[in-house]
Amino acid sequence: MAKPKRARTVRRAVDSDVRKFREHAVKVYAFEAGGSPAKPIVIGGASQIEADAEGLACPFCRATMRVSAHDAIEEEGRRLRRVSLICRGCHTPWQRFYTLAVLN
Numbered sequence: 001m002a003k004p005k006r007a008r009t010v011r012r013a014v015d016s017d018v019r020k021f022r023e024h025a026v027k028v029y030a031f032e033a034g035g036s037p038a039k040p041i042v043i044g045g046a047s048q049i050e051a052d053a054e055g056l057a058c059p060f061c062r063a064t065m066r067v068s069a070h071d072a073i074e075e076e077g078r079r080l081r082r083v084s085l086i087c088r089g090c091h092t093p094w095q096r097f098y099t100l101a102v103l104n
């Protein structure tokens, strides 16, 4: 039977895996629609924004999120809605960006 790894060695390896996983999850999140001000989600009405944002799973732990703030912002001349979310599981803060569809 192999000699078990010392606890500290195991812990360090786990920490490194967690960090890599989180760095990757943050990149994927930023690349998805709504993950950055450059890629807002187009939505039909302001009243749908918070429900949509709360439907998102935390990229780290897949728990649901809670809206902590909802602001109208302007980014490079575009009017956006920025929703601040807090994960109910790991309490990581996330932001989600929306733009309202212009209906003619």
Ligand SMILES: [Zn+2]
Binding pocket: 058, 059, 060, 061, 062, 063, 087, 088, 089, 090, 091, 092
């Ligand atoms: Zn989480």
